[in-house]
Amino acid sequence: MRGGIHAYSFAPQAWIQVFFVSLVVLDPLVVVLAGFVRREGIWLAAAVMALDVAANWIVNWAWLAQDPARLLHPVGLLPITLFGVFVLMTWLPLLRVMPDGQPVGALNAASNDAWGGSRSKRRR
Secondary structure: OOOHHHHHOOOOOHHHHHHHHHHHHHHHHHHHHHHOOOHHHHHHHHHHHHHHHHHHHHHHHHHHHHOHHHHHOOOOHHHHHHHHHHHHHHHHHHHHHOOOOOOOOOOOOOOEOOOOOEHHHHHO
């Protein structure tokens, strides 16, 4: 907090510094939106991860060019890149199975559940 926007002064471009600082707000926002099963949360997660992976590769490119084995370290680019690939591979399938514009819990009582029966029939 003391460094403000310059807390990430190792980043070569100002937009990367601003992005890294903004993750303090963006990451919890993604978690809340995704937790409430909001389509916006999935879109935001994909955008944040794409930018995060790109920014981290830009910041670490010089070090990686000097020593490519740094990519194999268990902390740093490897987990960020793998998680980014996971998020970007799953965001479209997640959007396909999410309800369109329905608030959480507003499922129609007559809709079929995972077992093929209606909820109202099961309760009887």
